[in-house]
Amino acid sequence: MNEENLRRIQAITEAALLAAGKPLNLDQLRELFDEHERPARQVMEHVMCQLAAACDGRGFELKKVASGYRLQVREEYAPWVGRLFEERPQRYSRALLETLALIAYRQPITRGEIEEIRGVTVSSNIVRTLLEREWVRVVGHRDVPGRPAMYATTRQFLDYFNLTGLDQLPPLSEVRDLEEIGREIEKNMQAEIEFEAGGPAPEPDDVAGDDAGDADSADHQTLH
Known part of the structure; x- marks a missing residue:
């Protein structure tokens, strides 16, 4: 998967986490995409790592909890x-x-x-x-x-x-x-x-x- 597609998946994931108001797990995030474009679980794990790194130095962070991932104030x-x-x-x-x-x-x-x-x-x-x-x-x-x-x-x-x-x-x-x-x-x-x-x-x-x-x-x- 090329870098442009990864950035798009990351942007969609970030938007979903901001809108959800609750933690979302990897399967829930993958279900946001149509079947023909649905990223593999390994790709989603990579995207979450990228998103976590993108939060460095910002007022919020990506936090993994029991139910999945969420964006929250530091x-x-x-x-x-x-x-x-x-x-x-x-x-x-x-x-x-x-x-x-x-x-x-x-x-x-x-x-x-x-x-x-x-x-x-x-x-x-x-x-x-x-x-x-x-x-x-x-x-x-x-x-x-x-x-x-x-x-x-x-x-x-x-x-x-x-x-x-x-x-x-x-x-x-x-x-x-x-x-x-x-x-x-x-x-x-x-x-x-x-x-x-x-x-x-x-x-x-x-x-x-x-x-x-x-x-x-x-x-x-x-x-x-």
Whole structure:
């Protein structure tokens, strides 16, 4: 394939990623082209490398996440871009972040198992928030009395936190306790929150998905 055709494919790919508003994988990008002109997968991989290089020194980057590729504002420019948006970022409680971290590291895991580790009751608001955000989903039921639901993270969770897979989470050996896991996940979400909602994200507190029965003042047990 000549250079002119490669530049055309790259331009179409860039336009599609800008318009999509969500990650697109290689097969979805290839489907943009008529069958007689559809680039081979190897060609598309080459085009993505070229597009990534073309973003060097610019305010946005090509990012590969679990669902595919997307063009996004570079993290260092998020504070300025965030000023375009009036809505303040959603604040997530420490309890919600700890619950999400446990699901990410121990999946599949039941609500009762989360409560046993954290030592406090998991608020229904937290579970509902995680399900509504599509960060977690029910993947089955534990074969014990009551058949409690088992939760696991989703592809949307990986996309939101700029991850291609769970192997990109920090190893548990590097994380001392649940609070530190929550901070690690919170760090990964800063740029995304600032970009989509506007302004620097505030420190987490008992706001979203928490209630009086799930106080952050409770003692936190260490993950083993």
